[in-house]
Amino acid sequence: MAKYQSVFKQLLEAHGGPGFEQDVRNLILPHLSDYAAEIWTDALGNLVGLIPGAGEGKRPRVLVSAHIDEIALVVTRIESGGFLRVAQAGGFDPRALVGQEVLVHTQSGRVWGVIGAKPPHLTPPSERSKAAKLEELYIDLALPEEDVRARVRIGDRVTLRRAPVDLLNGRIAGKSVDNRASAAVLLEALALLKSMVHSADLYAVFTVQEEVGLRGARTAGFGLAPDIAIAVDVTFGAFPGQAPDESFPLEGGVAISFGPNLHRRVFRRLVDCAERHRIPYQIELSQRPVGADANAFQIAGPGLAAALIGPPIRYMHTSVETVAYDDIWQCARLLAHYVAEVDALQVEELTCY
Amino acid sequence: MLLKELTEAFGPTGFEDEVRGVARRELDAMGLSVRTDVLGNVIASTGEHHPGPRVMLDAHMDEVGLMVTHIGEGREDGGLLRFRPLGGVDPRVLVSKPVLVGERRIPGVIGAKPVHLQQPSEREKPIPMEKLYIDIGARDADDARRHVKPGDPVAFATAYDELPHRMAKAKSFDDRVGCYILLEALRRWKGALPVFGAFTVQEEIGLRGAHAAAYQIQPDIAIALEGTVAHDVVGTPAHGQSTVVGKGPAITVQDGQTVAHRRFAEFLWETAKTRNIPVQWRRVKGGTNDFGAIHRVGKGVLGGAISVPVRYIHAPTQVVSLDDVMHAIDLVVAVLDEIAKGGFRP
Numbered sequence: 001m002a003k004y005q006s007v008f009k010q011l012l013e014a015h016g017g018p019g020f021e022q023d024v025r026n027l028i029l030p031h032l033s034d035y036a037a038e039i040w041t042d043a044l045g046n047l048v049g050l051i052p053g054a055g056e057g058k059r060p061r062v063l064v065s066a067h068i069d070e071i072a073l074v075v076t077r078i079e080s081g082g083f084l085r086v087a088q089a090g091g092f093d094p095r096a097l098v099g100q101e102v103l104v105h106t107q108s109g110r111v112w113g114v115i116g117a118k119p120p121h122l123t124p125p126s127e128r129s130k131a132a133k134l135e136e137l138y139i140d141l142a143l144p145e146e147d148v149r150a151r152v153r154i155g156d157r158v159t160l161r162r163a164p165v166d167l168l169n170g171r172i173a174g175k176s177v178d179n180r181a182s183a184a185v186l187l188e189a190l191a192l193l194k195s196m197v198h199s200a201d202l203y204a205v206f207t208v209q210e211e212v213g214l215r216g217a218r219t220a221g222f223g224l225a226p227d228i229a230i231a232v233d234v235t236f237g238a239f240p241g242q243a244p245d246e247s248f249p250l251e252g253g254v255a256i257s258f259g260p261n262l263h264r265r266v267f268r269r270l271v272d273c274a275e276r277h278r279i280p281y282q283i284e285l286s287q288r289p290v291g292a293d294a295n296a297f298q299i300a301g302p303g304l305a306a307a308l309i310g311p312p313i314r315y316m317h318t319s320v321e322t323v324a325y326d327d328i329w330q331c332a333r334l335l336a337h338y339v340a341e342v343d344a345l346q347v348e349e350l351t352c353y
Numbered sequence: 354m355l356l357k358e359l360t361e362a363f364g365p366t367g368f369e370d371e372v373r374g375v376a377r378r379e380l381d382a383m384g385l386s387v388r389t390d391v392l393g394n395v396i397a398s399t400g401e402h403h404p405g406p407r408v409m410l411d412a413h414m415d416e417v418g419l420m421v422t423h424i425g426e427g428r429e430d431g432g433l434l435r436f437r438p439l440g441g442v443d444p445r446v447l448v449s450k451p452v453l454v455g456e457r458r459i460p461g462v463i464g465a466k467p468v469h470l471q472q473p474s475e476r477e478k479p480i481p482m483e484k485l486y487i488d489i490g491a492r493d494a495d496d497a498r499r500h501v502k503p504g505d506p507v508a509f510a511t512a513y514d515e516l517p518h519r520m521a522k523a524k525s526f527d528d529r530v531g532c533y534i535l536l537e538a539l540r541r542w543k544g545a546l547p548v549f550g551a552f553t554v555q556e557e558i559g560l561r562g563a564h565a566a567a568y569q570i571q572p573d574i575a576i577a578l579e580g581t582v583a584h585d586v587v588g589t590p591a592h593g594q595s596t597v598v599g600k601g602p603a604i605t606v607q608d609g610q611t612v613a614h615r616r617f618a619e620f621l622w623e624t625a626k627t628r629n630i631p632v633q634w635r636r637v638k639g640g641t642n643d644f645g646a647i648h649r650v651g652k653g654v655l656g657g658a659i660s661v662p663v664r665y666i667h668a669p670t671q672v673v674s675l676d677d678v679m680h681a682i683d684l685v686v687a688v689l690d691e692i693a694k695g696g697f698r699p
Binding site: 097121130132316 | 427429430433441442443445448449450451459460461462464465466467468469470471476477478479480484486488489490491492496500510514516517518520522582584585586587588593637639640664665666667668669670672
């Protein structure tokens with residue numbers, strides 16, 4: 001039975017953009033401690049937990065990762081009146097920012113703000129057909145200018161403010177479902193693995209700075225040099241107007257990625273494992289290196305056998321990213337069963353072309 | 354807290370029931386004579402036996418919102434809800450917002466196709482309303498129909514919060530701030546004057562409730578209490594700001610449907626000044642308020658509007674100064690006092 005739904009919601013309310021993931025890390029730490037024999041953080045801030053496998057001798061080494069950063073903004077200028085201008089730290093659609101409540105993370109704590117929206121009464125028709133540009137948007141802290149200047153500094157980070165929303169059918173909407181959903185997958189998988197026997201040493205890694213270029217994955221992949229590295233990351237949930245191969249129904253199964261960037265044998269094993277355990281899955285095709293940690297894993301150090309799985313979510317990179325918890329659960333089942341089945345022979349086969 | 358309760362109440366145009374409930378409860382507690390008319394306006398009165406002038410204070414209960422128009426049946430859109438606006442909503446403020454749908458207040462979200470999957474040309478234009486959906490988490494149309502139906506009204510799901518320096522944020526300060534001022538002014542005022550408090554419906558689709566309310570009341574003087582446009586933000590020239598948050602309630606000079614009665618506007622201004630209540634002029638032509646309807650009812654009604662500046666009006670999160678709200682209450686009570694003393698003769 002799934003046991004991390006409420007932790008998942010806490011993760012959605014935590015704030016951690018690229019490079020300042022400490023609050024998210026601190027939330028995960030006590031839960032990771034329930035399973036890991038050793039826990040450490042690397043120079044970039046990746047949180048690693050080692051769950052040793054059973055048996056003597058050389059054991060397969062498997063890395064599973066979920067990035068814990070979320071897309072964010074950075075204060076670039078304080079305008080007269082105390083309004084803030086911002087730059088991207090991750091890929092927001094500026095159109096999804098208008099009228100959005102945010103938190104500015106200052107040295108002296110969080111400050112509430114809202115991204116201004118011009119009232120229709122003052123908006124001429126010519127303006128209505130134009131999309132908001134990030135340079136034109138501003139954050140209103142509803143504070144006197146001198147207070148803003150005393151508290152906010154250039155470089156302060158900004159994240160969305162959004163309490164998770166419970167929808168029907170165990171679906172949950174909120175900010176940073178990308179990729180806290182996969183952090184929940186890892187925790188659920190670790191709980192499942194506790195009652196399974198696995199010969200592989202498992203490294204559960206909560207990576208940083210994915211949203212600005214897979215940076216945490218790169219050093220984690222190099223530093224741990226596992227035999228197999230599986231990234232767990234969300235993919236595009238089905239929605240009208242999207243191409244069929246970029247549109248995965250919610251509760252339609254775990255998305256297992258296939259393409260040149262991903263190791264064919266690991267992919268095949270994952271599919272086989274899902275079939276045998278009656279775990280619903282759907283196959284996501286990529287023609288280029290994927291936009292996820294698995295991209296960096298493949299070329300970390302001497303090269304790693306990389307894979308990518310994940311739950312589909314709707315409205316990616318908005319404050320209402322929507323996931324079905326059942327998809328998180330099915331993804332955790334697949335991850336746990338796969339890890340439990342990895343053996344030395346499979347590792348040997350990885351270089352047999 | 355009454356202002357919190359009023360702003361969080363669900364009341365898209367034509368579906369003001371929850372707000373009406375709050376207004377009636379408060380008015381009943383004050384022991385006023387209260388009735389509801391055929392449109393759904395709530396009209397409270399006090400001092401009807403006193404000689405005139407008859408004064409009507411007006412605030413509208415409705416807010417801009419959406420209406421569910423269709424439940425998706427297809428393979429792609431199954432269970433997603435199509436909608437149209439109730440009142441003036443810029444589709445650009447809808448993306449990435451939570452809402453509540455229908456009588457049962459089913460939570461939903463308005464998302465959009467991820468930016469990753471949008472063509473560069475698509476990114477340059479706002480996402481039109483017909484490409485937006487409300488997602489309540491339904492698996493398909495049948496699932497959705499168990500919870501919602503076409504015709505269900507939709508409101509933003511924004512919590513009221515107080516901010517430092519006596520500021521507050523919420524949805525629908527337009528015009529729950531007016532409802533609040535009207536309630537508090539009626540609670541406070543104890544003079545000898547026939548005063549009518551009209552909590553009206555359907556302002557956002559053309560000042561509908563105010564027409565009928567004014568006809569019934571037949572006031573000599575009417576004052577609309579509004580949450581009005583403030584755009585005192587970076588990059589906006591002073592003449593385009595309309596009003597400035599924190600500088601006191603605003604008095605209309607001229608808007609989309611009214612030209613101020615000069616003598617009455619001056620009377621409002623002087624009343625504020627003599628009592629040291631901060632006050633400012635509302636300085637844009639666009640937009641209007643219930644007085645636009647009231648002044649044309651019957652043989653015509655003299656009066657004006659007292660408004661609280663609201664930033665981001667008609668958007669899910671709006672900002673006001675609570676000092677402006679309190680000063681507006683002070684001003685309304687002061688104006689009633691002055692009229693009762695014969696300080697303004699229609």
